[in-house]
Amino acid sequence: MLADSSSRGNKTKGGMEVNSMVFNILLTGVGGEGVLFTSVIVARAANLEGYEVRGTQLHGLAQRGGQIPTHLRIGKEVYSPTIPRGEADLILGLEPVEAARECYFASKKRTCFVVDTYPIVPVYTRLLKEKYPGMDEIRRFISGFAKNAVYVNASNICAERFGDPIYGNTMAVGVAVSRGMLPLRKKSLIEALKETAGKRELENDIKALRMGFEYKE
Amino acid sequence: MKNPDVLEGAGKKVVLLGNEAIARGALEAGVGFSACYPGTPSSEVGMTLASVAKKAGFYFEWSTNEKVAFEACAGAAFSGVRALTAMKHFGLNVASDSVFPVAYVGVRAGLVINVADDPFGHSSGQSEEDARRFARIGNIPMLEPSNTQECKDFTRTAFEISEKYEIPVFLRTTTMVSHSVGTVRLGHVKKPKTKGNFVKDFERYYCIRPVLQKMHERILEKVEKIEREYNRLNRIEGNRKSRTGILASGVSYQYARELGLKNVKIGKLGLTFPISRKFVSEFIRDLKVLIVLEELEPIVEDFVRAVAKDVNPKLKIYGKDILPRVSEYSTELIRESIAPILRIKKPDFRKQDIQLKKMKLPTRKAVLCPGCPHRSTFYAVKKVLGENVVWAGDIGCYILGIFEPFKMQDFVISMGSSIGITHGIKKVSRQKAVVFIGDSTFFHAGMAGLANMKYNDPNVLVVVMDNNITAMTGHQPHPGTAFGPAGEPKQPIKIEDVVRSFGIKNIKIANAFSQKELQAAVRELDKKPGISVLISRGMCRLLLKKILKRKGQRFPVFEINPAERRRLDVLDKFACPAILKRKGKYHINPDMCWGCSVCSQIAPPGAIKPKGAWK
Numbered sequence: 001m002l003a004d005s006s007s008r009g010n011k012t013k014g015g016m017e018v019n020s021m022v023f024n025i026l027l028t029g030v031g032g033e034g035v036l037f038t039s040v041i042v043a044r045a046a047n048l049e050g051y052e053v054r055g056t057q058l059h060g061l062a063q064r065g066g067q068i069p070t071h072l073r074i075g076k077e078v079y080s081p082t083i084p085r086g087e088a089d090l091i092l093g094l095e096p097v098e099a100a101r102e103c104y105f106a107s108k109k110r111t112c113f114v115v116d117t118y119p120i121v122p123v124y125t126r127l128l129k130e131k132y133p134g135m136d137e138i139r140r141f142i143s144g145f146a147k148n149a150v151y152v153n154a155s156n157i158c159a160e161r162f163g164d165p166i167y168g169n170t171m172a173v174g175v176a177v178s179r180g181m182l183p184l185r186k187k188s189l190i191e192a193l194k195e196t197a198g199k200r201e202l203e204n205d206i207k208a209l210r211m212g213f214e215y216k217e
Numbered sequence: 218m219k220n221p222d223v224l225e226g227a228g229k230k231v232v233l234l235g236n237e238a239i240a241r242g243a244l245e246a247g248v249g250f251s252a253c254y255p256g257t258p259s260s261e262v263g264m265t266l267a268s269v270a271k272k273a274g275f276y277f278e279w280s281t282n283e284k285v286a287f288e289a290c291a292g293a294a295f296s297g298v299r300a301l302t303a304m305k306h307f308g309l310n311v312a313s314d315s316v317f318p319v320a321y322v323g324v325r326a327g328l329v330i331n332v333a334d335d336p337f338g339h340s341s342g343q344s345e346e347d348a349r350r351f352a353r354i355g356n357i358p359m360l361e362p363s364n365t366q367e368c369k370d371f372t373r374t375a376f377e378i379s380e381k382y383e384i385p386v387f388l389r390t391t392t393m394v395s396h397s398v399g400t401v402r403l404g405h406v407k408k409p410k411t412k413g414n415f416v417k418d419f420e421r422y423y424c425i426r427p428v429l430q431k432m433h434e435r436i437l438e439k440v441e442k443i444e445r446e447y448n449r450l451n452r453i454e455g456n457r458k459s460r461t462g463i464l465a466s467g468v469s470y471q472y473a474r475e476l477g478l479k480n481v482k483i484g485k486l487g488l489t490f491p492i493s494r495k496f497v498s499e500f501i502r503d504l505k506v507l508i509v510l511e512e513l514e515p516i517v518e519d520f521v522r523a524v525a526k527d528v529n530p531k532l533k534i535y536g537k538d539i540l541p542r543v544s545e546y547s548t549e550l551i552r553e554s555i556a557p558i559l560r561i562k563k564p565d566f567r568k569q570d571i572q573l574k575k576m577k578l579p580t581r582k583a584v585l586c587p588g589c590p591h592r593s594t595f596y597a598v599k600k601v602l603g604e605n606v607v608w609a610g611d612i613g614c615y616i617l618g619i620f621e622p623f624k625m626q627d628f629v630i631s632m633g634s635s636i637g638i639t640h641g642i643k644k645v646s647r648q649k650a651v652v653f654i655g656d657s658t659f660f661h662a663g664m665a666g667l668a669n670m671k672y673n674d675p676n677v678l679v680v681v682m683d684n685n686i687t688a689m690t691g692h693q694p695h696p697g698t699a700f701g702p703a704g705e706p707k708q709p710i711k712i713e714d715v716v717r718s719f720g721i722k723n724i725k726i727a728n729a730f731s732q733k734e735l736q737a738a739v740r741e742l743d744k745k746p747g748i749s750v751l752i753s754r755g756m757c758r759l760l761l762k763k764i765l766k767r768k769g770q771r772f773p774v775f776e777i778n779p780a781e782r783r784r785l786d787v788l789d790k791f792a793c794p795a796i797l798k799r800k801g802k803y804h805i806n807p808d809m810c811w812g813c814s815v816c817s818q819i820a821p822p823g824a825i826k827p828k829g830a831w832k
Contacts, residue, residue, distance in 0.1 A: 030581070031583070039398070043232040043398055047230065047231065051400075052399075052400045053232045053398065053400050054365075054399045054400070055398045055399070056393065056398070057397075058339050058392070059257060059258070059261070059396060059691070064583040064584060064585070064617065065584040065794050066582065066584070067581050072398070078399075079472075079474040079475040080468075080471045080472050080475035080548050081364070081397035081398070081468065082393070082548070084475065084548045085549050085564075086564065086566065086569065098581070100576060100578060103569075103572075103573060104569075107569070121579075122580065122581045122584070122794075123584055123793070123794045124580050124581070124621065125579045125580070126789065127621045127622055127792060128580055128621065130577075130579045130580060131577070132579050133577075133578070133579075137576075141576045159808065164808075165808055200766075200769070
């Protein structure tokens with residue numbers, strides 16, 4: 001399903017060849033939002049479809065409110081575990097400011113964004129007298145780096161539906177798939193969820209994924 | 218999250234974390250014994266082995282510290298059982314005292330030490346040390362995988378080398394290998410041998426001269442043989458006729474491949490101690506230009522420079538003159554550094570740089586969890602003793618007390634060092650000093666310092682922040698925990714019993730979630746001369762959350778009285794991430810409140826109550 005787009009696969013004059021058949025996904029959010037869980041789902045789904053997978057999972061601060069950008073790269077042959085600058089194909093941000101923070105890896109001609117608009121204001125914003133930007137400001141900023149961007153209040157929708165915002169991550173993945181921003185089959189993602197989610201959460205996770213598939217702005 | 222992949226059948230392709238792949242490699246090598254002390258980025262090796270030990274039929278334990286863990290593994294390997302330990306770089310500093318002599322005497326079954334470096338310090342403070350130096354100090358072979366597949370395969374090879382040459386073997390990773398994920402093709406899991414016997418052998422274990430010199434000779438011979446036999450772990454790729462070469466190992470090799478360079482000969486080192494002189498000689502013989510890619514210290518580079526003097530003195534070698542010795546490498550950094558030499562084009566990001574600077578994003582640093590007992594302890598101690606105190610820090614979640622608003626970790630050096638360093642400060646200074654040390658850290662390396670402190674008796678308050686678990690690395694048990702690695706019940710050692718046995722009289726145990734108890738204890742101990750110990754006890758809230766979740770229960774949620782929202786500035790000194798301030802009014806985010814109730818204790822009476830109190 002990975003197409004060799006015209007913007008990639010070009011050889012530069014100096015004899016460099018951009019790694020052409022790799023799809024780069026950057027998942028980000030705040031510790032406790034389920035970024036690592038999401039990355040496992042996507043990685044397993046890609047594995048089920050026979051792709052080679054590489055990426056990073058930096059665990060150190062995963063549960064302590066820190067930011068956790070997680071890289072996933074799928075294709076036929078992948079080398080670096082990290083996405084080179086400007087080469088993200090999808091940035092899936094479970095928190096809006098964290099999505100904006102990863103624009104370093106984005107480029108206007110290549111990158112799609114799916115952003116959960118549920119803000120988690122760092123406690124330091126108040127202590128350091130900083131400002132948490134408004135959604136309009138974040139959208140404007142991201143648009144400078146995005147080929148396309150979808151904003152969905154997935155955590156809120158899931159909090160209303162399941163009494164817990166935690167399923168927002170799975171819903172956001174569903175949105176990315178239905179918009180053609182993540183080239184994986186729905187079936188593989190459901191299969192990956194079954195392999196990964198705990199008994200207690202699986203039912204809601206599958207519902208949240210389907211809500212993502214059917215989501216309309 | 219279920220994670221069954223590590224036990225999947227042979228031939229299957231699965232996505233594993235580097236650390237999981239190391240655990241799988243150990244299973245395929247028939248590991249019979251494993252003991253570890255957790256330390257990011259190595260923790261998941263032990264966690265994975267712990268989770269499958271019973272099913273796969275081998276022994277696993279979380280030991281008190283890395284030295285003890287290594288020694289236990291050495292004992293198993295002396296007795297003919299294959300053993301693996303995994304630790305972070307600083308863990309090897311602790312273990313090294315035993316590692317070097319064990320290499321001298323040798324082992325009877327494979328003994329593998331995974332040491333995980335953390336350049337950049339993703340999850341470590343203290344230093345960016347390069348564990349490759351240890352291999353050279355101890356003449357201990359070292360393998361360096363560059364991706365998850367190699368994590369698994371090299372672990373197997375490390376066991377093979379170790380057993381064949383009766384020598385412990387290092388498997389050295391870095392964060393970007395340990396914590397990378399990737400597709401791994403699995404091999405066969407070997408049924409473990411878990412029982413053996415120690416065979417007495419005077420000549421073998423008696424490391425005193427003149428046997429010592431024989432041992433030294435023997436280890437040098439082993440290393441020489443391994444250099445020859447395992448040259449197959451090194452390989453040449455790319456354009457073999459090119460006069461331009463790149464020599465790389467670890468994740469740097471993957472970055473080099475990512476660049477997709479044409480007309481370059483690439484040498485990949487899998488065995489980085491001993492480095493094969495033959496391999497390097499052949500690789501550089503016909504080159505005009507060589508670039509050495511290695512993070513941190515110029516170890517391969519120095520070796521290559523020495524070889525080049527004999528083999529190819531005109532060779533132009535680039536290494537740490539164009540790339541930094543600090544932090545980690547990346548594809549971009551390497552491209553930037555080698556572009557002028559290889560005359561390659563680099564993408565132009567000037568426009569993006571300007572754009573990126575336009576947006577000022579709020580700082581997000583790691584923070585103590587909502588409901589964390591450490592936050593409550595920090596608050597109470599500062600409330601009673603004020604600001605003018607030397608706050609000794611240590612390694613654990615409480616290191617996050619370094620940030621605002623607490624700033625109560627004036628120095629953080631190494632596991633257990635809070636006690637030793639404060640002892641020195643107190644012997645030369647009249648300043649008031651408080652030590653903060655966690656329960657796991659106390660058992661790891663705090664006890665020896667405390668014994669010394671008691672014997673030499675300075676006037677100090679030691680606060681043991683006992684949250685019943687090794688929390689920062691993902692909830693591993695320690696000798697004070699009532700359960701073992703598989704959740705089985707254990708008889709815990711009480712910290713107060715240890716402290717009392719040293720003859721320390723001023724001991725108080727307080728509920729970490731009760732400001733009243735904590736503050737009263739600090740006030741009382743502050744008046745006592747000599748050494749006092751406060752044990753602030755409260756389970757890690759994140760662990761309690763997991764336990765409640767298993768039972769289908771939730772924390773109670775607290776709420777602020779709508780009439781009181783404006784006069785709660787005291788909450789800024791507490792800095793709970795569940796408490797927000799919007800337009801001058803304080804709110805508690807119900808999705809984030811973990812019901813510790815401490816905010817309700819520090820706020821004016823009646824301002825904060827369990828949810829529903831004002832309906």
